[in-house]
Amino acid sequence: MNFASDTTAPAHPDVLQAVLAANDGAAPSYGADRWTKKAQQALSAVFETEDIAVTFVNSGTAANALALSVLCPPDGAILCHENAHINRDERGAPEFYTHGGKLHLLAGAHDLITVGAMTPVLADMDRHFVHETPVDVLSLSQLSEAGTAYTREDVKALCALAHNADMRTHMDGARLANALVSTGCSPADMTWRAGVDVLSFGFTKNGALGAEAIILFGEQAKRLGALEARRKRGGHMPPKQRFVAAQVLAMLQGGLWLDLAGQANKAAQVLAEGFVNAGASLQHPVHGNEVFVCLRDGQAEALRKAGAQFYDWPDGSARFVTCWNTTLDDVQAALRVLS
Ligand SMILES: Cc1ncc(COP(=O)(O)O)c(C=O)c1O
16 A cells, blocks of 8 residues: 555566666666667667657656756746746756756646746847846646646647747656657657657656666757766766666666556556545646545544555645556555545
């Protein structure tokens, strides 16, 4: 009954196998190895374009902060949801890596940014007024911090608005796999074809040991040199990068990443339905592997007493996260406590 976080899950055996297989003699360091090349090619196939540049890091925070650092100048700003991970949970890493870029916060139900919330900010902005901090980047989290997914149409509309205002766009895809499975959208359609310029693409929560890709699409691919310089300077260029790339290859192999996200999403759906049947109410729609629920009196205590792990959320709900290895038996065990 571990519903604490998808970062508490073990790594998938195929990932461990791939790391062991890559542990074969000497290999060029700092990304010049053949696993890195193959993982870049595999990502190019997944996103159906050759027009990308890819690099790898170990944490989602590093991916976000480095990605944003190539998009936002020190005197610029990043438009994001007020509950975005980059605002609430990264200890100022985006501001640190951009050398001072500000976060401009937007409210929005279920932690989603809307065209309606973004339009007045852009209408009020005067890029030529020296006292104002212009917003240069839009950052969307997919899934959002409330476990909700933007549709492809949402992403398209928000990115179009940003591009029309001369901004660039970033997606925090720490749980992109879960969003793709629940929306039935392809990786390409949800990202660059919808206007995303730079993607932080997470594998760790989905079953890797520790592997995240930063993907620069189209025009932004030209910024790879700048990104690599920052990756080195920021201490995020693993000397034995082959082991990170090997994890990504294992996750992509045969669509494992989507299968694992599908398992986690399914477990979350069953859990959410069970909560509702037990009289609790959902705080947000469940689009992926996170369930935010307002439990009835005594239910949280009963679950904890039975050994269930989950977090109390600042908004008063309880957060349950399912993982690639959460079984329906785990879910039923929790629901039996409430029956
Ligand atoms: C939406 C989102 N983005 C980024 C991250 C950062 O990942 P990491 O903990 O690997 O730095 C997380 C982690 O929980 C997250 O939930």
